[in-house]
Amino acid sequence: MKRFTWFNATSLTIGFAFLYLPMIVLVVYSFNASKLVTVWAGFSTQWYVQLFTNSDFAQSALVTLKVGLASASIATILGTMAAYVMIRGGRFFGRTLFSGMIYAPLVMPEVITGLSLLLLFIAIGLNRDAFTIILAHTTFGMCYVSVVVSARLSTFDRSLEEAALDLGCSPLAAFRLVTLPIIAPAVVSGWLLAFTLSLDDLVIASFVSGPGATTLPIQIFSAVRLGVNPEINALSTLMIAIVTIGVVTASLITKYTARRPMDA
Amino acid sequence: MRRASLILVPYLWLLALFAVPFVIVLKISLSDIAIAMPPYAPNWEPSDGVAAFREFLSGLDFENYVWLSEDALYWKSALSSLKIAVISTFLTLLLAFPIAYGIANASTDWRPVLLMLVILPFWTSFLIRVYSWMGILSNTGLLNQFLMWTGVINDPLQIINTDIAVYIGIVYTYLPFMILPIYAALDRLDMSILEAAQDLGCTRITAFWLVTIPLAKQGIIAGCFLVFIPALGEYVIPYLLGGSNTLMIGKVLMNEFSANRDWPVASAVAIILLLILVVPIVLFQRNEQRLREVGA
Numbered sequence: 001m002k003r004f005t006w007f008n009a010t011s012l013t014i015g016f017a018f019l020y021l022p023m024i025v026l027v028v029y030s031f032n033a034s035k036l037v038t039v040w041a042g043f044s045t046q047w048y049v050q051l052f053t054n055s056d057f058a059q060s061a062l063v064t065l066k067v068g069l070a071s072a073s074i075a076t077i078l079g080t081m082a083a084y085v086m087i088r089g090g091r092f093f094g095r096t097l098f099s100g101m102i103y104a105p106l107v108m109p110e111v112i113t114g115l116s117l118l119l120l121f122i123a124i125g126l127n128r129d130a131f132t133i134i135l136a137h138t139t140f141g142m143c144y145v146s147v148v149v150s151a152r153l154s155t156f157d158r159s160l161e162e163a164a165l166d167l168g169c170s171p172l173a174a175f176r177l178v179t180l181p182i183i184a185p186a187v188v189s190g191w192l193l194a195f196t197l198s199l200d201d202l203v204i205a206s207f208v209s210g211p212g213a214t215t216l217p218i219q220i221f222s223a224v225r226l227g228v229n230p231e232i233n234a235l236s237t238l239m240i241a242i243v244t245i246g247v248v249t250a251s252l253i254t255k256y257t258a259r260r261p262m263d264a
Numbered sequence: 265m266r267r268a269s270l271i272l273v274p275y276l277w278l279l280a281l282f283a284v285p286f287v288i289v290l291k292i293s294l295s296d297i298a299i300a301m302p303p304y305a306p307n308w309e310p311s312d313g314v315a316a317f318r319e320f321l322s323g324l325d326f327e328n329y330v331w332l333s334e335d336a337l338y339w340k341s342a343l344s345s346l347k348i349a350v351i352s353t354f355l356t357l358l359l360a361f362p363i364a365y366g367i368a369n370a371s372t373d374w375r376p377v378l379l380m381l382v383i384l385p386f387w388t389s390f391l392i393r394v395y396s397w398m399g400i401l402s403n404t405g406l407l408n409q410f411l412m413w414t415g416v417i418n419d420p421l422q423i424i425n426t427d428i429a430v431y432i433g434i435v436y437t438y439l440p441f442m443i444l445p446i447y448a449a450l451d452r453l454d455m456s457i458l459e460a461a462q463d464l465g466c467t468r469i470t471a472f473w474l475v476t477i478p479l480a481k482q483g484i485i486a487g488c489f490l491v492f493i494p495a496l497g498e499y500v501i502p503y504l505l506g507g508s509n510t511l512m513i514g515k516v517l518m519n520e521f522s523a524n525r526d527w528p529v530a531s532a533v534a535i536i537l538l539l540i541l542v543v544p545i546v547l548f549q550r551n552e553q554r555l556r557e558v559g560a
Contacts, residue, residue, distance in 0.1 A: 008369050011362030012378065018359070019385055019439065022396035025406060029399065038404045082274035092271055101278040107545050109497025111514045112534045115521060116285035119531070122302060123288055139281040142274065171266065200390050203499055217391050224504065228399045236392040243387045251380050 023240055030233035038228075047234040056219065057235065064199055064216040067130055071137035072195035078138065079145025079194070080187055084175075086146065087153040105143045113140065114207030121208060128210035136208045137201060141194030148193060152186035153179075293531035294324035304528050328532035338533070341511035342540065348427060348502075348512060349495040352434035356491050357484065359435060360442035364483075367443075368450035379447070386440045393437050394504050401429050401505065425507030433501040438494065442487035449483025450476070482555050489548035496544075497537055513537045 030048075034041035051057060082102055089095075105113065117136050121128055160182070164174040180187075202217035209218065223229050298305040306323035308316060332338045367378045385393060400406045401424040408420040423429050453476065461471040477484075499514035506512070513533060521530035 005369075007362075008366035012366040012370075015359065015363035015366070015439075015443075016381060018436070019381070022393070022400055022436070023385070023388070025400060026392070026396045038399060038402065038406065038409070078274045078277055081270055082278075085271050085274065089267070089271060094275070097283075098271075098275055098278070101282050103549070105282060107493050107541070107548070109494065109514065109537060109541070111497055111499050111517050112289070112538060115517065115530060115534055116289045117281065119288045119292060119527070120281070120285035135281060139277070142277070146274075196387055202391050217389065220389075220391055220395070221500070224395050224398065228395075228402070232395065233399075236389070236395065239392060240388055243389075244384065247380065247384050247387050251376070255376070 026233055027237045027240065030230065030237040032230065032233075035230060047230045051231050051234045051238075054231070056214075057216070060214045060216045060219045063130055063213050067133045067137060067205075067213075067215060068195050068198040071134045071141050071198045072191050074134070074138045075141030075194040076145050076187060076191045079142035079190055080149050080183075082142060082146040083150035083153055084179075087150050088158075102143050102146050105140045106147065110201075110203035114204040117204070118207040128208055128213075130209075130213040132208045132210070133205050133213060133215065136204050137194075137198040140204070141198060144193050144197065145187075145190035148190040149183055149186045152183045156182050289531045289534055291324070292528055293328055293535050294326065295528045296323075296327065297526050297528050302527070303525060328528050329536075332529065332532055332536065337511075338516065338536075341513055341516045342536070344511040345496055345513045346540070348430055348434070348510075349492050349498075352431045352438075352495055353488050353492045355431060356435045356438055356442045357488060360439055360487065361446060361484070363439075364443045364446035364450055367447050368453075379444075382440050382443050382447075390437060391500065394433050394501055397429070397433055397436065397505060398424065401432065424505060425510075427506065427510055429505035430502050430510055430512075433505045434491070434495050434498065437501065438491040441490040445483040445486040445490065446480060447483075449480040453479050482551060485551050486548070486555065489544055489551070493541060493544055493548065496541060513540075 029038075029040075031043050031045065032040055033044035033046070082098075085092075086099060086102065113136070117132075117139075118128075121132050126132060156179075160178050161174050164178045165171065169177065200217065201215075202221055205215050206218050206221070209215065220232055220235065223232050292304050295304040295306065297303060306320045308320035312320075363382070367375060367382070370378055398405075402408075403420040403422065403424070405424070407423065408417075411417045412420065423432075457479075458471050458475055461475045462468065466474065497514045498512060499518055502510045502512045502515050503518075506515075513536070517530050517533045517537065520526050520533060
């Protein structure tokens with residue numbers, strides 16, 4: 001028996017108002033004609049025009065996307081391998097260290113991860129650019145992927161794999177034909193998680209990036225550290241719109257596919 | 265052979281980009297600042313030979329840690345980080361529990377929608393969510409405009425650049441991390457136990473304290489760690505919303521590194537932050553372990 005009371009309704013209303021009002025304010029004020037962001041002076045799209053004529057933002061958005069796509073993809077491959085090793089690998093030398101290295105980056109403060117990677121890149125004399133950001137993002141991304149994928153791997157019936165092997169599949173073919181299709185949803189969510197975390201990261205990227213590679217969060221941060229900036233409101237609105245459309249579409253697709261009976 | 269390469273590739277990657285950098289931080293935290301590139305000493309290259317390595321080892325000491333422990337500023341910033349993290353975790357719990365409870369009690373049609381509304385901000389940029397409060401909390405911002413319009417206050421309140429703004433920022437950005445594990449725990453809860461408690465003479469409120477809270481305990485603990493651990497090392501929120509007297513370890517570390525260019529002290533601060541976090545991280549892992557055993 002579930003009870004939905006006025007208390008539940010009130011707490012949900014207050015909670016969601018708290019979660020969404022700041023973002024709604026941001027969106028509304030991105031259409032403000034005044035440069036004074038706290039005074040409403042009529043509707044205008046001038047900040048969007050200014051945003052699109054500022055090529056710095058386009059440049060750093062491109063770097064951010066490139067880093068996100070590359071690091072999420074490498075992280076997905078490495079993370080899936082790591083998850084497979086953790087769940088199916090049995091015992092091997094240094095297994096405890098391995099699982100420690102998978103879980104530790106998840107709880108490591110960003111300032112420490114950033115500092116330690118920067119000191120490594122300096123120690124080996126690696127020039128800091130988009131490539132070093134990809135290395136850094138792949139490292140924490142693969143840990144998230146491996147946690148998501150190993151959760152899925154540990155719940156599926158291993159005898160399916162064994163049946164494929166008994167029926168003459170090579171281990172690689174068994175993985176490709178049996179394991180991979182079953183863990184695919186987890187691999188996809190792992191990729192999305194790694195991609196989002198890469199797009200979102202400010203602290204680690206500001207440690208490991210050089211002057212040539214500015215990501216969008218770094219540029220936003222340097223614009224807002226001195227105060228509210230209407231151009232950033234416009235940029236934020238665009239980013240919120242993209243994420244909202246993406247998440248809503250994804251959840252509609254899941255809902256639709258979940259209702260369909262399994263084919264095959 | 266194939267198994268070995270499957271293990272080795274992710275293993276070597278993590279060794280090179282997680283374990284080795286960590287050892288470097290540890291080593292530099294034991295070095296001294298030097299006016300050179302790299303700006304610390306002593307240094308050792310494999311080509312220098314074994315004798316030089318012994319000399320290098322004797323050049324390492326705990327001087328930075330001693331220095332940090334003698335400076336009141338660092339004690340204050342460590343304690344103030346702890347205070348800010350504890351208070352904001354508690355405030356997040358106070359706000360998150362009723363929301364998670366409300367979602368758990370909503371009809372099955374509404375629950376996925378409400379959960380999506382909780383998760384959606386998580387996919388939105390963290391930086392933008394922190395930034396959105398800058399305009400609201402400023403002296404001429406919407407909150408002050410609203411409070412002055414209603415006549416509650418006559419002069420604007422100073423909220424931005426204070427610890428209160430940092431609390432608001434942390435509660436806001438980490439709220440989904442608290443709601444989701446508590447919701448998961450409440451969702452597993454068998455409502456017939458609550459009915460049994462009430463049949464046996466509990467009021468709804470005592471049933472809540474004696475049955476619901478203990479059964480949701482592990483979700484609450486997980487949520488608290490998920491907020492507390494990142495909040496303690498937070499840098500962006502105190503930088504954008506806090507004032508110059510908001511002391512947090514993450515800010516001190518950044519300051520030592522980029523403004524003072526004192527890499528050895530910055531590394532020592534990093535090691536200290538990690539030492540403070542070891543206890544909550546181990547407790548968190550144990551709680552997760554227990555959750556997995558319950559689930560299995």
